[in-house]
Amino acid sequence: MAPRVVVVGASLGGLRAAEALTSLGLAPGQVTIVGAERHPPYNRPPLSKELLEDLGDIPDAFAKTAFRLKPEVAAAHWRLGTPAVAADLGTRLVHLSDGSTLPYDALMVATGLTPRRLPFPGGDRQRFVLRTLEDAAALRQALRPEHAVVVVGAGFIGCEAAATAAKLGCSVTVVEPQGAPMARAIGAEVGAALQRLHTARGVRFRTKVGVLELICDRSGTLKGVRLSDGTELEADVLVEAIGSSANVDWLRGQGLDLSNGLLCDNHMRVEGRGDLYGIGDVARFPNPLYDAEPRRVEHWCVPGQTARRAAETVVATLNGAPPPEAEFRPLPSFWSDQHGLRIQSFGLPAIADGIEVLEGALDTPQTIERGVAIGYRRAGRPVAVLAIALPPGRALRHRAFLDA
Amino acid sequence: MRMCVDMKKCQYHGQCVIAAPDLFSFAEDGSLKWVETIDDSLRQQAEDAADVCPEQAITLEG
Ligand SMILES: Cc1cc2nc3c(=O)[nH]c(=O)nc-3n(C[C@H](O)[C@H](O)[C@H](O)COP(=O)(O)OP(=O)(O)OC[C@H]3O[C@@H](n4cnc5c(N)ncnc54)[C@H](O)[C@@H]3O)c2cc1C
Numbered sequence: 002m003a004p005r006v007v008v009v010g011a012s013l014g015g016l017r018a019a020e021a022l023t024s025l026g027l028a029p030g031q032v033t034i035v036g037a038e039r040h041p042p043y044n045r046p047p048l049s050k051e052l053l054e055d056l057g058d059i060p061d062a063f064a065k066t067a068f069r070l071k072p073e074v075a076a077a078h079w080r081l082g083t084p085a086v087a088a089d090l091g092t093r094l095v096h097l098s099d100g101s102t103l104p105y106d107a108l109m110v111a112t113g114l115t116p117r118r119l120p121f122p123g124g125d126r127q128r129f130v131l132r133t134l135e136d137a138a139a140l141r142q143a144l145r146p147e148h149a150v151v152v153v154g155a156g157f158i159g160c161e162a163a164a165t166a167a168k169l170g171c172s173v174t175v176v177e178p179q180g181a182p183m184a185r186a187i188g189a190e191v192g193a194a195l196q197r198l199h200t201a202r203g204v205r206f207r208t209k210v211g212v213l214e215l216i217c218d219r220s221g222t223l224k225g226v227r228l229s230d231g232t233e234l235e236a237d238v239l240v241e242a243i244g245s246s247a248n249v250d251w252l253r254g255q256g257l258d259l260s261n262g263l264l265c266d267n268h269m270r271v272e273g274r275g276d277l278y279g280i281g282d283v284a285r286f287p288n289p290l291y292d293a294e295p296r297r298v299e300h301w302c303v304p305g306q307t308a309r310r311a312a313e314t315v316v317a318t319l320n321g322a323p324p325p326e327a328e329f330r331p332l333p334s335f336w337s338d339q340h341g342l343r344i345q346s347f348g349l350p351a352i353a354d355g356i357e358v359l360e361g362a363l364d365t366p367q368t369i370e371r372g373v374a375i376g377y378r379r380a381g382r383p384v385a386v387l388a389i390a391l392p393p394g395r396a397l398r399h400r401a402f403l404d405a
Numbered sequence: 406m407r408m409c410v411d412m413k414k415c416q417y418h419g420q421c422v423i424a425a426p427d428l429f430s431f432a433e434d435g436s437l438k439w440v441e442t443i444d445d446s447l448r449q450q451a452e453d454a455a456d457v458c459p460e461q462a463i464t465l466e467g
């Protein structure tokens with residue numbers, strides 16, 4: 002019987018895996034894609050950006066974000082709305098929520114992330130996260146002009162949601178227990194500059210304080226939040242953007258390293274196994290472009306890059322051939338849109354220990370709006386460039402900094 | 406093979422320019438330029454560009 006590949010997770014990573022497998026010669030019938038969501042793959046970045054502003058109902062939102070399916074991918078086996086609940090790595094069986102089982106020769110894990118929640122009870126109907134179409138549609142309903150919106154967590158998703166809510170006329174405060182927004186990803190200095198830009202556009206910040214408890218009335222309606230410095234904020238809507246955890250529970254109890262996603266080698270295999278692979282946000286893997294440290298990278302480009310690498314290794318292994326010899330050294334990149342300005346990064350700014358301004362100035366919201374490019378170095382070596390509000394051609398030209 | 410870019414969808418991410426430098430570029434005025442008729446030797450580049458475009462603005466026919 003022809004070897005079978007089961008892909009668990011039917012979003013960007015699962016889709017790219019199916020595309021790569023079929024383009025490398027597997028027949029559609031050899032590939033099964035299992036998804037917890039009932040939707041075929043759709044694109045998440047618009048959910049916190051322009052789309053959130055005029056999001057209709059869920060079918061409309063799906064129509065605007067659905068990925069195109071190539072014919073050979075559409076012809077694969079799709080098991081949507083039936084999450085994998087367990088995998089038996091010894092007998093190579095995946096168990097689905099409807100009780101059925103799928104045998105495999107190679108298992109590709111692309112189960113992504115689930116947003117973390119604040120550990121406080123109450124206010125359920127006014128509390129939101131942003132990961133799925135349903136999340137976005139529910140949040141959009143709640144973002145009414147004049148509403149007091151508290152966003153907890155100033156990462157990219159929190160900052161984008163805050164900017165969108167402000168544009169929709171809400172009164173927005175971002176609470177961030179660390180310092181400047183997005184500091185972990187792009188550094189404190191650039192984060193602080195972007196905080197000034199947000200402030201100029203009407204978004205308030207409360208940094209270095211956390212949420213201590215939710216203030217609800219007797220019917221359980223959320224009224225506000227109490228912060229760790231004793232102050233209170235009014236809140237009609239609470240957006241919880243405090244990060245995400247990897248969806249690996251269904252793989253527990255079988256000796257895998259699941260401490261932060263699924264630990265993979267440079268071929269996107271679980272070390273020592275030819276039949277188990279990680280893809281996209283869930284995968285922690287080393288990128289020798291930087292060092293030997295395995296990392297999870299939550300950027301849109303990563304599912305595509307890792308799916309192709311994993312699929313090449315799967316197909317070689319199924320054919321009894323050695324895996325690709327060349328090292329896997331993908332250049333990570335991400336973008337974010339906030340207050341109508343594009344932030345575009347190439348490389349890994351998160352690992353830098355110093356920055357230099359390559360073009361423009363970070364000083365004021367006005368100078369940022371005119372366009373800025375920042376170079377990031379680690380131990381003197383260029384590791385990333387970040388462009389804010391630069392025309393695309395000029396942003397791309399700054400990639401040359403990475404070759405220096 | 407023919408390549409189209411839907412400029413109503415394009416958000417100027419420039420991922421296509423990185424993935425397929427022989428087929429895409431930005432002009433001095435910032436507009437996106439691309440090759441419309443693609444011969445077989447550049448087919449893979451065109452497909453890579455279509456895959457990395459975050460807006461699915463690139464379509465290939467034939
Ligand atoms: C609101 C938002 C905005 C973003 N904006 C940007 C941006 O501007 N730029 C950028 O670079 N990146 C952005 N990203 C990140 C980007 O969208 C992710 O990197 C990408 O979606 C990861 O794809 P994935 O397939 O690895 O995981 P996911 O998209 O998380 O997909 C995982 C899928 O697996 C399913 N699943 C989970 N458990 C199971 C199970 N047991 N069985 C079956 N299926 C399961 C899930 O339901 C989900 O559909 C954004 C993400 C979000 C949420």
Ligand code: SF4
Pocket residue numbers: 410414415416417418419420421422437457458459460461462463
């Ligand atoms: S990648 Fe897509 S959105 Fe970006 S410039 Fe190219 S066509 Fe436009």
